[in-house]
Every structure is written in C-alpha cells, then in structure tokens.
Amino acid sequence: MAGENNIIKLENISKRYDGKTVLDNINLYIREGEFVTLLGPSGCGKTTTLRLIAGFIQPDEGRILLDGNDIAGVPPYKRPLNTVFQRYALFPHLDVYDNIAFGLKLRKTPTNEIDRRVRKALKMVAMSDYEDRDVDSLSGGQQQRVAIARALVNEPRVLLLDEPLAALDRKMREDMQLELKEMHQKLGITFIYVTHDQEEALTLSDTIVVMREGKIQQIGTPRDIYNEPVNSFVADFIGESNILDGTFIKDGLVSFIGKEFECVDTGFGENAPVDVVVRPEDVYIRRSQSGTQFSGTVKSCIFKGVHNEILVDTDEGFEMTIQDYNPFEVGEKVYMLIKPEDIQVMKKERTANILTGTVKDAGTIQLLGADFPVSCDFAAGTPVRVEVPFSSVDLMDNLDEGVISGEVHFILYKGNHYHLTVRTDDGDFLYVDTNDIWDKGDLVGIRFSDQDEIRISELQNEN
C-alpha cells in the first residue's frame, strides 16, 4: 500500500473514550483518487476514524498525514476535506442554493464564480430545478443530494462520507450508489466512505478496510476480501459463508466436514488446525453421485429470487449452506462437490484459551479475577499458564452456577457447532465451542469442565 501518491496516512493511531479503546494502533494509507471504504459492525471504530481525518476529534496517539504533512494542529475548517453526514446536517434556515454556496461564500469567492459552481454542483446531483427550495421541503434522497453537492462544490482533495445512504430506502440507496461511483470516476478525487453494509462496500470500493473493535482486520480489493478473507470474522461479515474447522494435512490437501479435499493453499504446515471458508455458491449440488465428493440430505430449501438457498445435513453430521438455481426437495438425497480453488484456508487465530493465573492451593487456580477449581501439582503462589480448550468452557443459564459471568459477544456457526466469543464481566474474552444455542447479548455463567483437557504449565519469568 505504501506508494508515493498516498494522500492520507494514518500512523499508529489510537483513540480512547473514558478509558475504553475505540481505535487500537491503526495504520492506513490512502492513495490519491482511490475509493476507500471503512467497513465494519457498529462500534468497530470506522466513524471515529473518519472524524479523526475530518479533524472533529484528535487522536490520543499517532499521526495523521496529509500529503506527508502532520495535520494534528490543523482545525477542520482549514483542512481541504469535506464531509457528507449520515443525517445530512443541512442548514434549514438557508435554501438549497445558499446551502451549497455556504463554503464558497466563506472563502470570499466572487459572486459569478459562486453562481457558476453552485449550478454545476446542482447539475451533477441532478437537482438543478430545486435551487430556491427550502431544504425541509425535500425528500431524504434529495436532501442527501444537496449535502453531496454542498461538499463537492468546494472541490475538496478528499470527500468523507459517513454512512450517507443509511437513511434511504433500498431502491433509492442502490441508485445513489451507482451515482456516487460515477461521480467518483468523473471527479477523480479521493473518497473515504464509511458503512456497515457489506454489499454497499463491495459495490462501491476500490479498496475495503474491514474493521472490528478498533482494529483493522483486512485491507484489500472487494474481490480479495470476498474470495480470500484472512479470518473467520471477515468471512462471516462479508457475504454468506460456511466457516468450518479443518486440518491442513499438507500443502494442497485439507480435511474438513470429515472428508479430505484438494485445495490450492500452501504453507500452513502439516496437520495444522485451520479455519476453512467455502462460499455457498461454490458448493456444487447434484442429484447423482458421479464425480461428487460427499453426500447429504436436504434439510430446507428457500427460494430467494435468483437462487435457492439450501441447507444440507451431510452424512458426516455437518450443516452446509448451498446456493443453486435449482430447487431441491426437503429430505432428498444429494451429492456435493467443492473445487480446489473455491476453498479458502485461513490460519486459526487461536486453538485454545490461553490464560495466565496463580496457583492458590492444590485444587484452585486464580484466573480471570476469580478462583477456579482446577487441580494441579504446583506449589501455591506459582504463576501458571493455563490452556483451556474451547470445548472445556461451560456456559450456564444460571449466572450463580458459574465461577464468573459474562455476555455472549459474537457467534459463529461452524457447521456442527457454535464458536462463541464471550466477554467476561472484567472485559476479558473467552472462546467457547458449544452445541447449545445462545443469542448475542445473553448473560451466562462460566465454568470449566473436563479437567483432563486443561493443560497447566509453570509460567517462565520472561524478564
């Protein structure tokens, strides 16, 4: 990404609110003329990043460079950037014309020049007949067009767009997406676009930056992000996907859903645990066995317009989502095929919960701010590293039954079980494999089962 023509660089940016880290060491380079989308669920820090670039807030750490110059001390009204806000933020006491002319008038632009540029901007957003209208009398879509014209008329180096289409209905949103893309191509200025809508990001962007909890997960073209997500979060967030636990047997061979598949990936080691992503449209479903790799039974089939979405229970006990133009009967025996290039293998972010604690007595270890009953042979007071497999963490409806309690934070379906991220009351994260169905936000009691599976080792002093 680091080229000579970077217009904006974020270097090691961190931002905290009330002790909560909203952005955690963000590094981002944006090329001149690029359409970059910051994509992520709410609370991922994408809007904060945009507001930092606009200058409405200041980073706690790190630098923001514009054309190579640090702009920390430059107030928003001196930055050659303009913003289109989610709720338009038009000035209701001014008509359409004066809203658009606002920035030019402040810069003491000659009247005839203002006139020419405002009319040009109105024409660009197809609002030429509306210049005398009160902004309150316009529809949401029209107001957003005025907001875009008001920003573009100042000929900014970079246009910042904060979920500009979120308040519009679907049809209008799709039309505006195409218009924005056209405008971007015509004007050649840099667009930085914030959205939580992955379809919108895929449609519009040259580059997508996927964010989660203040960290950048992946930067790439829409095609890269869709076809080669770097982790299960990105795979789950962008489009539909089957995310499965697998084992990377050797280069070009991976096993998942109880079968071995040829793949094109290399370099994950031998017999290494991995995550595997297969897009629903990349699973070929047949009624005859010849040439297929595995079989199953149709669990449900829903017509989605262009395609049918079919849930299949494989004979090995995994559930897969498959898209196909043809409908299938529930209960029908079907045969599936996955091509090597359609299998995306990802390194597992972790294979167990790695915790550190202190031995209290022979049957108790102090962990996560509480005393967990875990038997061990180390002397009291020994610092230990505790490895708790995902399946050894038990979640309980009754908070009192747990040693500590927490909240279900993120859910991933892995074909035959759920992989949950649980946030403890102290803010630590635990990862859990379970067959029980939980909802995001459920409060749970947490304890450890399967003592035999928990591995304890003495923590080496690393100093």
Place this chain on the structure above:
Amino acid sequence: MKAGKFFAKAYLWLLLILMYSPIAIIAIFSFTEAKVLGNWTGFSLKLYENLFSGSISNSLFKAVENTLSIGVLSAFFSTLLGSIAAVGIYNLKGRKKQAITFLNNIPMLNPDIITGISLFLLFVAVGVTQGYLTVLLAHVSFCTPYVVLSVMPKLRQMEANTYEAALDLGATPGQALRKVILPQIRPGVVSGFILAFTLSIDDFAVTLFTKGNQGLETLSTFIYADARKGGLTPELRPLMTVVFLVVLLLLLLINYRSSKNTNKK
C-alpha cells in the same frame, strides 16, 4: 347532549369573566373622574389628560421610564448570557448536563421574595450602593434561567452534526455560531428576550428589596408606595389600562410569531 354543550360553554365564559372582570372594572372606571373607585360620575377623559400632563405625571413617567429601560436592558443582558449558557449546556455530556440543567431550574422555582431578600443581603454584604444598577443586576439574574429554558429546545431540534458541518465547510467556530447556530435558534432567543422583558416589567418583590433608598421607583413599586400613602391615585386607573393594552399587544405578537413558526414546519 345539548345541555352538556351549554354547560361547557357557560363554564368557559364564567372562567373568562372571573379572570378578566377586575381588569375590565379598572378599564371602565378609567373613563370617569370619581376619586373613589366604584363611583360613576359620568364619562370623561380627564384622568387620561391628567396622566399625561397633571402633577402626578412627572414622577409617574420617571417610574415608567425606569421600568422600561430596566426591562429592555435586563432582557438584553439575560438574553446574551442565557443564549451563550444554553449553547454551553447543550454541548455538555451526561451527568454534568443534568446537574447544570437542574441548577438552572432552581431559581425559577424559588419564590420571588426569597430571591429578593437574598440579593438584598448579597448587595449589602458586598457593599454596593443600591439603586438602578442593583435592580438591573437582580433582574438579569432571575431572567437568565428563563432564557436558557427558551433557547434549549431550539438547540435540541438542531441536527446533531450541524456545528461540525459548518466547520467542515470552512467556518471558524465564531462564524459557525453566527452564521449557522444563531439563525437556527433565533426564534428561541427572541422568545427568551420577550419573556425576560415581561418578567422584568412584572417584577415587584425583587425590585422592592434591591432598589435601595435613593428614590428609584419602577411602576410596580411606585403604585405600591402610592397606594400605601392613602388610597390609589385615580390617574393610576388609566395607566393600568394602558399597561394592560401594551401587554396584550405583546402577547398577540408572541402568539402570532409562534403560530407562524409552527406553520412553517
């Protein structure tokens, strides 16, 4: 059904009569010369004539002048203070905002007499000679919270990103305030000014305690002093009628403004 409607109407009229008859009586008896209120000695404009040229008119008009000038000045300063305070409170977050809003509301609930005495004690303690300035300060202090209350809803109606949008388009914070924030909260500021003006004119208790003994009188303290001296001077009857009409006019103006604003929305 018909009877019910009749009673509903009668009830309304009864209320209106109860509310307006005292004023009507003053107005009616302002057109007769009788010294004692309640005696009708024939229609006459004599009292109106005396009001503007008689012996009483000098001190009376001085009091009216004080009332109006204190009203306008205290309305002006409390509007300035209150509007700025409202913008400040609006930009506060969470707890702080609640606390300051609460503190702003207390003086409005506080009885006038307590406000008056406290201010009197304060001025004495600080050692300020009481007169025009202390009355003005007192009026500014009790009018300001009302201005805050009147401006606040207008700020809340504003789009959340309005100020940032102005900065984004190249306005300095000062320009953003003048060119974007102020025009949007103007109706609230104007209502606040009018409210402060009427409150100031209306005030008696606070003025009485802060006017000192240098002979400063406002209309309300003048009438009070006059009534204590030995009955109400007859010329006050036309004066009250005129005051009532002026207030009525102001009220109509405010209503007209607010109905115009709601129609625009």
